[in-house]
Amino acid sequence: MRFKDVFSIIGPSMIGPSSSHTAGAVRLGRVARKLLDEVPNTAEITLYGSFADTYQGHGTDLALIGGILDFETDDPRIPDAAEVAESLGLKIVFLTSKDKADHPNTVRIILSSDNREVTMTGASIGGGNVEIINVNQFDVKFTAIYPTLVISHHDRPGMIADITTLLGRSQINIGFMDLDRKGRDQEAMTVIETDVAVPDSLFEEMKNLSMIFDIKRVDLAERS
Template sequence: MRFKDVFSIIGPAMIGPSSSHTAGAIRLGRVARQLFGELPQKAVIALYGSFAETYEGHGTDLALVGGLLDYETDDPRIPQSLQLAEEAGLEVVFSPAKKPAFHPNTATLQLSSDAIQLSVTGASIGGGNIEIISVDQFDVKFTGLYPTLVISHEDRPGMIADITAILRTMMINIGYMDVDRKARKGEAMTVIEIDTRPEPGLIEVIEKISSVSKVRVVDLTERRKP
């Protein structure tokens, strides 16, 4: 795990009681929301390990839903997030699970609306930090500490070179990259953590690359006002 600064170790400003069970859970929800692109109509949330055992007592349910509403970790609306989600038209189902998981504080969020479906699995690994380990059944990893591009595309020769050439041209530095594919010359996903927020027009340029189907951005670095 790469810590951004000392505050990443201590933990963020937050609505309690636990950085792992609430602050980290909020960030998991926010990542899923940003990947989905809008407020989903339904969220089925599977909880594993400690999350499954204590999610109501530690407010993990409130935090995950607060994240889906795109709240910051210290947003005063978090204690009312379940009610606010219902009022906004979001149906939430929690499903505690018993099978072993990658980390004791792991959740899988299955989000859906009429036209979109998304599955995200991640863990709260301490101090409010998270690690995403799967997006739509692709085994990719990222932390949300940096702006992140999540690119869906076909697996073909030169694809990564085409993407990185655009970033080089726009003077965007790559901090981390991960790639997974479902089959040779089949569907693939590339995750790229970058040092700065994406410049206007970057997404449109990447989406024009042959065989790229979708580009999504996760950016938890910009503070949102309640």
């Protein structure tokens, strides 16, 4: 795990008693919301390990809902997140699982809208930091500390080179990359963490690359 600064270790400004069970949960919810990239109609949230044991007492349920609503970790609406979600017509189901997870603070979130669905599994690993380990059944990892591109594409020679060439042309440095695929010449997913956010113009150019099915930006930078 790469820490960005001292605040990544001691935790962010937040609402709630625990950086792992509340701030990290908010960020997990926000990542799922960014991956859906629109207002969800339904959310199915499955909790594992200590998340499953203590989620109501520690406010993890409200933190996850707040994140799905795109609240930041210090948003004063987090204690009322369930009521806000209900007022927006967002239907939420919480489930717990006894299945073993790699980390005790693990959650799987399935968000659905009229147009699309996204499934994401991640863990809150301490200090408000998170690690995403699976998106739409692809085993890809990223931390959401840095601006991140999540790209669904056809697995073909030169695909990654096309993506990285566009980034390099715009002087955008890649800090981390991960890739998983269903099989040779089948669907694949590439995750790229960059040092700076990808501007809209470049993002649109990347969307038009041949063989890209979908591309999403995950950027949890606090809004001013």
